[in-house]
Amino acid sequence: MGKGVIVGGGIIGLSIARELHKRGYEITVVDKDRIGFGASWVAGGMLAPQAEGLKPGIFFDFCLESRQMYKDFVEELKDDTGINSNYWKCGIFCPAFSEEDAEELINRLTTYKTLGLSGQWLDRRDIEKNYLSLGKDIIGGVLFEEDGQVDNRLLMKALREYALKNFEVIEETRVIKIEEKNGEFFRLYTNNGYVDGDFCVLSAGAWSGKILDIPVFPVKGEMAGVDIEMGEIDKVFFSSRAYIIPRFDYSRLVIGATEERVGFQDGNSIKGVMKLFKGLIDTFPHMKSKNIQEIWFGYRPGTTDLDPILGDYFIKNVYIATGHYRNGILLAPITAKIMADLIDRNEGNKYLDVFSYKRFV
Numbered sequence: 452m453g454k455g456v457i458v459g460g461g462i463i464g465l466s467i468a469r470e471l472h473k474r475g476y477e478i479t480v481v482d483k484d485r486i487g488f489g490a491s492w493v494a495g496g497m498l499a500p501q502a503e504g505l506k507p508g509i510f511f512d513f514c515l516e517s518r519q520m521y522k523d524f525v526e527e528l529k530d531d532t533g534i535n536s537n538y539w540k541c542g543i544f545c546p547a548f549s550e551e552d553a554e555e556l557i558n559r560l561t562t563y564k565t566l567g568l569s570g571q572w573l574d575r576r577d578i579e580k581n582y583l584s585l586g587k588d589i590i591g592g593v594l595f596e597e598d599g600q601v602d603n604r605l606l607m608k609a610l611r612e613y614a615l616k617n618f619e620v621i622e623e624t625r626v627i628k629i630e631e632k633n634g635e636f637f638r639l640y641t642n643n644g645y646v647d648g649d650f651c652v653l654s655a656g657a658w659s660g661k662i663l664d665i666p667v668f669p670v671k672g673e674m675a676g677v678d679i680e681m682g683e684i685d686k687v688f689f690s691s692r693a694y695i696i697p698r699f700d701y702s703r704l705v706i707g708a709t710e711e712r713v714g715f716q717d718g719n720s721i722k723g724v725m726k727l728f729k730g731l732i733d734t735f736p737h738m739k740s741k742n743i744q745e746i747w748f749g750y751r752p753g754t755t756d757l758d759p760i761l762g763d764y765f766i767k768n769v770y771i772a773t774g775h776y777r778n779g780i781l782l783a784p785i786t787a788k789i790m791a792d793l794i795d796r797n798e799g800n801k802y803l804d805v806f807s808y809k810r811f812v
């Protein structure tokens with residue numbers, strides 16, 4: 452056993468740290484802010500490989516496997532912390548606003564069915580009876596019953612709680628450099644001095660490309676939350692106009708998300724927020740009278756080929772787990788498991804082969 456230092460306390464860093472801690476490792480987490488409040492806090496929390504329209508292939512398999520692990524992941528975390536993250540296999544409905552949308556969705560459904568996955572086409576009359584209003588252009592859509600959601604803010608509260616109890620947590624401390632000596636991890640150089648350990652994991656989300664020479668960059672997303680009545684909308688609605696997520700406890704309806712490659716440009720824009728609310732009202736016209744609770748924004752960790760970067764690095768005892776882009780909440784359980792297997796048992800994996808940093812060298 453040894454001491455692992457984790458750079459970045461988002462869902463990825465904290466999930467890997469927790470898995471390693473359970474296997475007997477001593478953990479230090481270093482974060483430039485407070486742990487748990489990066490992209491993982493601002494996300495929608497959808498667990499949506501099918502609604503996202505991912506193409507069959509290894510990344511899709513990776514996402515499906517993680518979706519399968521989610522229930523156990525949140526239940527174990529609840530046993531550890533007492534905090535329920537409201538995992539909800541509510542299904543995700545993808546509405547078609549045009550014949551073109553319908554054709555794309557039906558093709559996707561056919562492809563997924565050949566892989567043994569579920570989903571069903573619903574006509575407008577099948578859905579409209581269940582809601583107070585439904586956008587006039589919606590002709591039908593596809594329901595993916597296996598997709599769902601988690602309340603990512605509750606999940607981050609639980610991971611934060613676990614971390615504060617079980618790890619050394621160093622907050623408000625920015626890692627400037629991962630230092631090496633003779634080709635091996637030596638220590639972290641931060642704005643507050645040095646942090647030592649036997650190995651290090653870089654999981655600094657959209658900021659990871661500032662620390663190591665890897666092609667990770669921010670993809671900004673804006674979001675909004677509005678009031679919702681108990682039971683008013685019982686599943687996620689996901690289209691190119693907006694995704695609309697009722698929380699399990701009906702504390703809010705979350706609306707997402709814009710997507711822009713503008714670097715780290717803080718703040719909500721008028722055009723961003725207008726797009727979200729137009730998407731909401733196009734889907735549920737009666738929602739225009741709801742109270743706005745909050746608007747917010749954050750940065751997805753994108754990579755040049757949009758796949759994550761996972762595994763070891765050319766410096767011994769330095770590991771990377773970043774670049775989860777639009778699916779980092781979904782991918783936390785599987786990332787934690789394969790990274791811990793690699794660090795703890797030197798165990799390889801088909802995903803680690805494909806998602807290695809080496810593909811960019």
Ligand SMILES: Cc1cc2nc3c(=O)[nH]c(=O)nc-3n(C[C@H](O)[C@H](O)[C@H](O)COP(=O)(O)OP(=O)(O)OC[C@H]3O[C@@H](n4cnc5c(N)ncnc54)[C@H](O)[C@@H]3O)c2cc1C
Nearest residue numbers: 459461463483489490491495496497626656672779780781
């Ligand atoms: C608007 C939006 C909606 C999203 N919706 C979904 C969704 O519905 N489903 C889904 O699966 N995914 C979603 N995502 C993607 C998901 O949020 C991310 O992929 C995931 O949170 C990445 O987790 P992370 O731990 O890598 O990064 P983060 O949560 O950003 O954590 C990185 C941490 O590293 C710290 N850090 C950065 N630089 C340094 C440094 N130099 N030194 C020390 N610490 C540092 C940061 O302060 C931060 O705490 C969404 C993202 C956004 C922005």
